[in-house]
Amino acid sequence: MPSISVEPAEAAVPVSPWTGMRGVAPVPSYVVMQPTTLCNLACDYCYLPERRENHRMPVAVAQAVAQTVNQWAPAVPGFSVVWHGGEPTAAGRTHLGALMAPFQRVEHHLQTNATLLDDPWCEFLREHRVRVGISIDGPPELTGARVDRGGRPAYRLIMRGIEALRRNGIPFSALCVVSQPRPGLAAGLYEFFAGLGCHALGINVEEQEGVNTRSNAQDGAAVAEFWAELTTAWRADPRVELREVEWALRYLGATLDGRADELLPRRLDPIPTIGRSGGVILLSPELAGFSDPRYGDFTSGNVLSTPLSEIVEAATARPAGWIAEYLAGVQACRESCRYFGFCGGAHAANRYFEHGRFDTTVTEHCRNSKIRLLEGVLSHARDH
């Protein structure tokens, strides 16, 4: 099998043509809420630092967030409140419902490991019109990293929850972590998810992040071949919205039309993540719960003492600390990486957890999930 040649990202870009991703927008399109730090699983690759602690978000925090979100939402189509953990269902229906109650005219989204889902939960999800994303990594042999606290495989529990969703007619998307992308893997993986009944699938190549310190350096040709084969599988049966591959296809189409520069957002979405005690972390939810002598706890304020709108406006109008360093990093990506128009710059958390700072450029995550993705899709197109 011929290996796919991957262009070095750092090759000089004579003059960057990319005009997007300059500065941070003052109004987000969604917020991320951490209803509890607790997770009932103990997955090998998890990045969350407090997953064994049951710290629940007080309702007062949700009320404070909603005061701002309810002002933002009418002006932003599909404004979303994303409930993300820990495991958000571990907060319990009563508490999660109380946290959702203050929000008006928003879309609620829930990312869950599915293990606690049953008919009453499905009724709750329907009643609150929640869009559901579940986390599963494929058939049992590929979901082996998802285990309970006793180290036992969680696959059966996950599938039981998914069956509850199916039984109740609740649509769901899926997120799949792939720890070792390689040739020969993609076809069976895609077939599994097509059979699962999810309407959309996101592939997350495992990252070195948070408390997961395993290296994510991979063989470049193998990763690109994985993406190429995944493209082949999707093309044969495109019933599942395949996030990464379709995003790459959108970029390739825009490139052929000469409008690729229109794809990147003009400014970065601030993505406020509200931790369980009201602390606000912008731009990078993965930084929640961490601190660093140089950057502090990465928060830009607390909604219990300052309105969320003021926190976001101040941080985006006058970037300081790690955010200013990150924006310098985005600019460095723009000036040095030929994939910037597709990527928009290395993610903040990947820079920090791989390099220890924010003004660096290409990361292993960039290589695995951006560069080799695009090269893999391109390789498929050349060969078919």
Added chain:
Amino acid sequence: MRETTDPLAERVRAAGPGVAALVAEAERVWRDRAGSAGGRGLPGGPVWRPFEDAFPTFYQFTNRPR
């Protein structure tokens, strides 16, 4: 107008008709999905937006949680 360079775009355009054919197939898929929005989102919900609606935390493909 300043001159810009996009070597990646040059490679895409040089990759041959296979890229255009693949993109055309994808665009048909996206049109079909938009036409069957009611079956994909919540009943009575707004029209399905490819990319944005499946993964609101991810659609910009930058800085997203997992």
